[in-house]
Structure formats: structure tokens, C-alpha cells
Amino acid sequence: MKTSQSRLYPAIAAVLFASGMSAPSMAADRVTNADLLKLIQQQAAQIDALKQRLAVVEGQTRAPAVASAGVDARTPVAPTDTQSPASEDDRRQAQVDAAIADTRESEIAVAMARGGATKSSGGSTRWGLGGEAGPLFRSDDGFFTFKPDGRLLIDFTRTSGSNYDTRNINGAQITSARLGGEGTIGALGYHVEADFADNVVALRQTYLTYTAKLFGNTTKFYLGNFLKDLGTEGSSESARVPFMLRNAATAVGQPVVSYFGMGAQMRMYGNNWHYSLSINGNAPNSSTSGTRTDSTTYLTRAHWNPWKTENGFLHVGGWYYYEKISDGVTSINNTPAIALDYNDNLAVSASSIANPTQDRGKGYELGGVLRNFWLMTEYGKRTIDSSTADSVTRHGSSFAAGWMITGEAPGFSSRSGSWKAVKVNNPVTSGGWGAFELAGRVDHYDYADAPRGGIGKSYTLGVNWYLNDWSRLMLNYVHWNTDNQVGSFTGPDAGNSVAVRAQVVF
Template sequence: MRNTPRLYVAIAAVLLAGPTYAADTVSNAELLKLIKAQAAEISDLKKRLAAVEHERPPTAATPSVASDTPATPGPNHDAQVEAAIADTRESELAVALARGTGGGGSSSNSVRWGRGGEAGPTFRSDDGYFSFKPNGRLLIDFTRTRGSSYDTRNISGAQITSARLGGEGTIGALGYHVEADFADNEVALRQTYLTYATKLFGHTAKFYLGNFLKDLGTEGSSESARVPFMLRNAATAVGQPVVSYFGMGAQMRVYGDNWHYSLSVNGNAPNSSTSGKNTDSTTYLTRAHWNPIKTSDGFLHVGSWYYYEKISDGVTSINNTPAIALDYNDNLAVSASSIANPTQDHGKGFELGGVFRNFWMMNEYGKRTIDSSTAESVSRHGSSFAAGWMITGEAPGFSSRSGSWKAVKVNHPVTSGGWGAFELAGRVDHYDYADAPRGGKGKSYTLGLNWYLNDWSRLMLNYIHWDTDNKVGSFQGPDTGNSIGMRAQVVF
């Protein structure tokens, strides 16, 4: 029988390879259980082999013309041999799974932890076609402000800045992401969208449909849990449109070796106050970045963005006053008179920075111009200069592929007996509303120390010296003070 040697080889492989491989990754009790299971399977294989040998036709005793040609097994004979070989392969697969590997000699696990710097499991089918990952985050802040000439600005407090729960996955080239955010005593959908990954003109491309984070500058396109400071910078905060960082719509992102380009059309976010009552505000946004220099030591980042927004009739006035120090203290802001009856606005921004080994630097500028049916156009400006140093030698968490902030890969995690990673960063932000009626100005200086315990958890300490000069509101005139913020976060 021609297939019999293959069967013997398969049995020998199970006998010799199984216990050796499994012993590296399983306990003695588990190994004993595995060996017993293999012994039972091999015993069954021997019985099948005996039955196959019994059914094989006897060899002719006298020479003949047909004796030079091996006997052709019958249909039942072939079926039993193939079944025995299939069972042997199943046994080999069981041994491979006991070792923590997939079938076919692959070294990938069907469940993997810590992908993308997030402390959550990723479940994946053996062929990689299906995947699912539960995810979320928890950000807890404590803040304290002193030195203001207004007592109501000198406040302290703690808050859960963000608590998100959700999940994401893929079905071949299709993907999905659902995430709800519990913050400020409200529940809001954040990253909730469908995706399709493909090639476009030979480049990697991804299409989004749903509610997603806009591609607005380096920090506006980054998750708040990934930026180096507890607050996004002035360029993004001042330049953002009415629909803010999230919005329902469609987006395309294309990636090259040293560049990326995005184009999106967005309406209101699901939790917008005007949704369901008026036509959405509609924003057309595009952004691109390029790395003219990119080596093993780092890269130079150049980027820009632009948007046009048709404002909903439900928006009767605009009076955004972004925080200049920390999220908790709503009294620390630059103010201006509200703009009544806005019809449209447009914004633009520029980015220049880069990474060199364990250092990074980023300059950003944002401008927003608002048009009204009853008043003249008003422009607002925001600029930021920031730099950082990974003291322990890790690469900064800024991505050359997307031009946004990602997780830091920690060389010596605390959870593995190391000291984690330390980052020292500084930033100067300017807020200029002087073009608006009774518009104010503000400036903040932030010094931050980040301790990355591992790839998915971080402790942050921010010290901010700020000053404002408001012409309207409860805190008029020059004022200055100091704020301290501390944050503990886990992303899973």
C-alpha cells in the first residue's frame, strides 16, 4: 500500500513532536492530559491501519504480466487511508494549538494581547479573516488652580474625563468600530463607524462611514489619550469647526511611504443639540502631510489642513471659549463677544516638526474665519510650539505614517520588573480673539512629565502658567495664575 508509509511517518511525528513541543508551554498536568489524548488517538489510528492492512489484496505467488504493476486499492481502501491521515493531521493541529500557535506551522496566536499599545485581547480566526477586539479607556484627572485675582478661578477638583467602552473588528477587508463615551454626566457615541480597506492607485487606502475623529492637525487627529499633554493645543482648539472633532459622514485616507492624504464630508455628531431639528452643519475637510526627510534616526514632518463649513440654521450664535489650562476649570478661558447669525466658516492650519531619535518637536498654527448674515467676518487665531524628550530612550509616540500621536512602545515596562518610560515635554500656546468684537487674548506655558508604566497605561503631571486679557465676561482685564493637573489613564 503506497500510503501506508505516510501514515507511519505521521504517527511518529505525533509521538515525537507532540510532547516535546507542548512541554515548552504547558504544565505537567496539561502535558499528561495531552499525552493521554494523543495515546487514545494513536490507538484508534492503529486499529484503522490494521483494518486497512487486512483489506489489502494478497500479492500474487507466481510471476505474471500483472505482477509488475502494484495492485490498485479499491474505493473503500482509499477512503479509509485518507481518513486516517486526516485524523493524524487533526492530532498535529491539537498539538500546535496546545503550544499556543495556529495550524499549518504558523506562529500567530488566535488570541493576542496588547496590540496597538492597548491592554485588550484581539480574537482572530485561524485564517485571519475574522477578528474582534473589545476596547475602551479610563482617564481620571485631579486639578488645582491658584494665583488668580478672581477667587472663583482658584478652584480644585477631580473628574473622570473619559470612560469609554466599545469594540472593533474586521470581516475580511470590512471593519467596524463602536464606542460610547461616559463623561460630564452624559453618554455620547464617539468612534462609531464602518471601514473598508483596499488599494487606490497602488497605495493603501481606507474608507470610513459613520461617526469618526476628524483628520484635523496633529492633535485634532489624535485620540485625547495619546497626545503628550492633558489638553489639546491652541491651534486645534481655536481652529476647529462647529461640528468639533467628531461628526457623522464619510472619509477617505490614502497612505504612501512618506505621506498621507485625507478627504472627508461630515455632518453633526450624534449628540449634537441641533440634530433631528434642523439640517446638519456640513463640513468639507482635507489634510495632507509629507516627510521630506525620513531615516532610521527620525523624520521631518510637514503638514496642512483646510475646511469649509456650511453652518446649520439651528446654530443662532457662536461663542466657543476653549480652555487654556485644564478641562476641569471652566473659568480658565479666553472670551469674546458671540457672533450672531453665522452662515459659514472656514479654517486652515499648518504643521512643522519632526522626530530625531528620542526627541520630538512640533509647531502648529490654526485660523478660523466665521461669516455672519448680520455682521462682518471675524477671524480667530491659535498657535502652539511644543517639544519633548523621551528620557529613557524610547521612540516618541508620533507616527510618520498618519501624522498623529500613537502609543509609546515602552522598552522596560513596570509590569515586567522595569522602570517604564519617562517623557519630559513643554509647550507654549497663544490664543488670539482680538479680531472679534471685544475679543481677548491668552497665553499658556505648560511643562509636562509623563510616566508610561507600560504600552497601555500612563501617569501624567502638568504644570501650567497662564495669563488672560479678556474684554467681556466675568473675568475681564489682565489676570494670571498657575494650575497643576494630574492624570491616571489606562487604554484597553
């Protein structure tokens, strides 16, 4: 009996040791979650097989061992005080349990080596997924997931040099404070998020999703209040774009219902392209919701990467929308900020358009990424029809470029044609320097087609310090000039604005 055990237990240890050692090698090869699950299942099967073999061997060796001592195998043998059958079984079970525990610790070590995931019989939890600092909870089979998420953006601004003292103001604000959660139930998904900005609480990304294959391509369907697919920056979360404000092309070209709106959307993704189609009404916080028929927007966008390699890609894109404007909208006079979000006095006067009935917008995108450099130029045009006046056309254009000084890949996604998180090579939280980005942009706002429309330009220089994948410090210097025909700040004017932003996305 002792001889069989002495041969069997080293065999168990060798198998378990070999199984545990296979995990780091797989981690080095960048294994997937499916690989890890397969490894765990294999180890569990090995343990069960060894336990069965142990039971068989013990059954075969117990009787001969007793007979060799000259005792009838049918005669019960009294246990000794030093080694009873019960204590021997307990010892064997303890050794097996210890081996199982060692194997599970190896599994956990492998998962942690792959980025902070921990796996147990009750599911898994992973932190820092997708450039966000929150945890992702996942069931054993991956059918259920849930992730609490949100963001905090805090700005400090200063403006000087204007001919108008009321434009030369300083201040600080919480630009955005969001809190919510998202998850999946198989192919179904959901996202609920509330945003506090400009002293108003509003629902932002609040929708249901369904993911499927359509014509062989991954397709995601949205139902609810979601961010529109409107240009590279209009389709990006504000916490992801390289500057503190979205560019002029999307700011000027956006419809009445703006960047968010209740409705339905389809996004289809190919190897080097994507296409979207959506229909939207007003966002939940619209002033006309519940009292008048919504403004209704039909929007489509597509992008293509005609050149795409490991070193970079070329981006070509465009969008178009038609909007039937609600009867509750009696005039349009949107004047997006030209420099910083805090200073509402820094804007180009667009001249009010009374009794609008419909509008149309279109835009073009051209740019790309090469190693740690990026470039993007965009143009947006919006034409507004009125029942009491001639149609008016507005133009916005932007040219931007950036350099990831520390060598990281820019956060622009070739899959969606929008800005995502930057993957930091040496995070500050791990003893590194983080990632540094230098970026510049020129924006042009042109409302001169209206009888009293103004024009304006802004030149922005930005430095971004990514402390890690989910936190960033931003410094923007903006030189701006305006020539308004109406309002409190008429005539040529120019000045300089400086802003610092601290943000965390979780």
C-alpha cells in the same frame, strides 16, 4: 512487526521534534501570522503523511511476521491476553495523538513568544494589540475579528494665583469613560463607542469602514461618526496626545461641528505621506440635530515626510475646511479651556459672533522625530462670516517638544501624522521601570480681531510615566495668563494649575 515499528516511531518523533524546534527559530526572526499559519499547515501535513506511512508499513509487515512463525497467513491467530490487536492499535493511536499534542503545544509556545497570541483550531486571541489592553478575537482564516475596547481617564486638578477667587478652585473628575467594540468582516469594518464626559453620554467613534487599494495605495473609507483629520492633535485620540489638553492651533481653528461629525471620509496612505478628504454634518449629540439642517463641513488634510530613516523623520502638513453653518446656530462663542479641562473658568473670551453664515479654517504643521526626541509646531486660523456683522478671524498657535528619557521612540506616527501609543521597552508589569517622557508646550490664543475679543497664553510642562503600552500617569504644570475684554474675568490675570491624570486604554 516490532522491528518496523522500532524504526518508524523514532522517525515520527524526530520529524515532530524538528518541526517543533523550527518554531522558536522563526519567532526569533520575527515571523508573521502568515508564517505561523504556514508552519502549522506543514506540521499537520507531516503528521497525516506519517500516519499513512505507518498504515502502509503495518499492512506489509503483518503477513510475513505471521508466516515466519509457520502459520498460514489465512489462518486467524487468536490474540493473547498480553497483546491483542485492539490494544496494539490503541497504543499506536495514543502515541500519534501525543505527538500531535506536543506539536500543537509548540505552535502555541511560538505564538505566545510573539506577543501573547494563542492559536487553536477554533481561532485565535491576542491581548495588548495596538497599545490597548483588550483582547482581539480572530477566526481561523482571519476573516472575522472583534475587539472590545474603551478607556478610563481620571483627573485631579488644582489652580492658584488668580486675581479671581472663583478661578482658584480644586477638583477631580472622570474626564472620559468610553466603552465599545470594533471588528472586521473581511475588508469591511465597524466601530461603536459611547463616551461619558462632562456628565453627558455621547457616541464618539461610531462608523463603518471599507479598506481597499486605490491607485496602488492603501485607502480606508469611513461612514458614520468619526474623529476628523484636523492637525496632528485634532486627528489624535485625546488619550494619546502628550498633554492633558489638545493644543491651541486645533482648539481655536476647529469648525462648529468640532472634532466629531456624521459623514463620510477617505484616507489614503503612501510610503511617506497621507491624504484625507471628508464631508461632515453635526455629531449625533448636537443640539440642532433633528430640528434644523446640519452644519456641513468639507475638510481636507495631507502630510508628507520629505526625510525618513530608521532614526526619525521630518513632518510637514496642512489642512483646510469650508463650513456652511446651520440656521440653528444663532451665535458662535466657543472658548476652549486654556489650562485644564476641569476648571471651566480658565478660558480666553472670544467675543460672541451673531448670525454666522459660514466659516473657513486652515492650519500648518511642521516638526518631526529624531530617535527619542520629538518637536512639533502648529498654527490654526479660522475666519467666521456673519449676515449682520463683519468677518472675524481667530488665531491659535502652538510650539511643543518632548524627550523620551528611557529611550523609547515617541508615539508620533509617520504614517498618519497623528499621535499613537508608545511602545514601552520595560513595562512595570514585567518588572521594569516603564517609560518616562518629559514634554513642554507653549500655546497662544488670539481672538483680538473681534471688537471685544481677548488674548491668552499658556506654558505647559508635562511628565508622562507609561507603565506599559496601555496605561499612563500624567503630571501637567501650567502657567497661564489671560486678558479678557468681556465676561466675569476681565483684565489681565495669571495663575498656575497643576493636574494629575491616571488612564487606561483597553
